[in-house]
Amino acid sequence: MTWLVTGGAGYIGSHVTHAFRRAGTEVVVIDSLASGHEEFVPNDVPFVRGSVLDRELVLRTLTDHAVTGVVHLAGFKYAGVSVEKPMLTYQQNVTGTVTLLDAMAEAGVTNLVFSSSAATYGTPDVDQVTEATPTAPESPYGESKLIGEWLLRDQAAATELHHTSLRYFNVVGSGSSELYDTSPHNLFPIVLRALAAGRTPQINGDDYPTPDGTCVRDYVHVADLARSHAAAARALEAGRELEPVYNLGSGDGVSVREIMDAVRTVTGIDFTPVIAPRRAGDPARIVASGELAARDLDWAMRHSLADMVASAWDAQQRHPAAS
Structure with missing residues (x-):
């Protein structure tokens, strides 16, 4: 079997691609390199540069490589920026998915693992969301x-x-020092780049209705996440019936201030974060149960918060110019 990973040269996608290869599954990657890096793709994995909006390219990739399943990660993923650029977001994420599904149908590819988001829940009025929690993005x-x-x-x-x-x-950490988060919007790379440059990191809003006033999230290690993507693909390939939706959640979550404390401890750099205004589109708290995924998709939080920070910091130190 061969699986296509859309967005497979990105931070999460490259970890998924490597997880497939470690499991002995053949993979092909398609990525526009808008935010991905070709060097993140293993040398023995075919790489197709292009967008999932290009139906003919996607169809050709599916057929030329005899693809049997797709992990769909390609898209525009920044919640705050999406408020300013809604049409770009819908084009990349909605039209791109329509185009992919259309090409898959023509090629006869019937297995799909979709990278969704806990942002579908908005700000739920529960301590811990489950798959049954109403969506309100x-x-x-x-x-x-x-x-x-x-x-x-x-x-x-x-x-x-x-x-x-x-x-x-929030997906954080690095499964390898050669694979790292280069996003200009994600918390970990922003904080670590600031420290490496001698600047003081900032917290976007400390007046949320949370215990310490800062946003509370599930922070999950990217290698744990990739492992469950690969498990989902294997289950579909084997013909197992899966739930339509799974939360890959920690069950408890941590706040941005707690992240800052962990960064201070791991790096040994003392700092007091600057408090900046809230970002548009940021809910106060999202913490999800991962019980169903643990049952079906080999999901577990195998890395501590300190592990997450340490692996990200190591990658940043090894690649200061690129990260």
Whole structure:
């Protein structure tokens, strides 16, 4: 079997690609390199540069490589920026998914693992969300991911598509010092770049209705996340029925201030973060249960918060110019 990983040269996608290869599964990657890096793709993995909006390129990739399943990670993922650029977000995330599903149907590819988001929940009025928690996204990004789930549901009703969607929020750390987060918007790279440059990191808002006033999230290690993507793909390939949606959650979550404390401890750099205004589209708290994923997708929090910070800091130190 061969699986296509869309966005497979990105931070999460490259970890998923490496997880497939470690499991002995053949992989092909398609990525526009808008935010990905070709050097993140293993040398023995075919790489196709292009966008999932290019239907003919996607169809050709599926057929030329005899693809049997797809992990769909390509898209625009920044909730705050999506408020400013809603049309770009919908084009990349909704139109891109429609185009992929259309090409898959023509090529006869019937297995799909979709990278969704805990942003689909908005700010739920519960301590811990489950897959049954009502969705109420608060940003175009969250809305686009929920629409993506609907597209899979409707396509499955009309065709032989077998699918599952994985919802998660903040993905951090590095599974290898050669694979790292280069996002200009994600908390870990922003904080670590600031420290490496001698600047003081900042917290966006300390007046949220949380114990310490800062946002509370599930922070999950990227290698743990990649492992469950690969497990989901194997389950679909084996013909197992999966839930339509799984949360890859920690069950408890940590705050941004707690992240700053962990960074201070791990790096040995003393600092007091600057308090900046809130970012648009940031809910106060999202913490999800991972019980269903633990049951079906080999999901577990195998890395502590200190592990997450240490692996990210090591990668940043090794690649200061690129990160």
